[in-house]
Amino acid sequence: MNFAEKLKKLRDQSRLTQSEFASEIGVSLRTYKAYELGERRPRKHDIYLKIADIYDLDLNSLITDGEDLKTLSHIENNDKDADVIIKEMLGLFSGGKLDLEDKKAVLDSLEEAYYIAKMKEEKNE
Template sequence: MTFAEHLLQLRKQRGLKQTELAKIIGIGWRAYQTYERGEREPTLSTLIALADFYGLSLDELVCRER
């Protein structure tokens, strides 16, 4: 699973719209949309906000396996 696919899956599991999640983590919804589409990668601060919101480690969030 790609990072973009994982973001989409996590958001849908919570029943949130892109605009709602973007507001919660403090970014614009258009920026968030580009992450779910795989067009851009988020900054470290955005990754941390997403990981904190979902209760995941950064490794888990970005689908990194050891």
């Protein structure tokens, strides 16, 4: 599922018009329509953060093509550390003091850790 499909699914589930959804995330209707048609994606990271926050979504599942949408509530009680890490990372990327190069290095490391964990899980299935 790509970003455009995920937006449409969120909008349908929340029973909002395109105009209402656009207003909720702080973009123009024209911009939102382009997102939903797959013609463009948000340039500002805070749009992704706003969508993830409003709909209690795991940011990675929102921005990664091919992934289904996952809510933060999928994190089990014994995974509270993961919830804390996610919230800290959101803070780091939305207002932290790291420069873009360092943010990219952090993101690359997280992505690598994700794929390592995914491969381990697939081996255990």
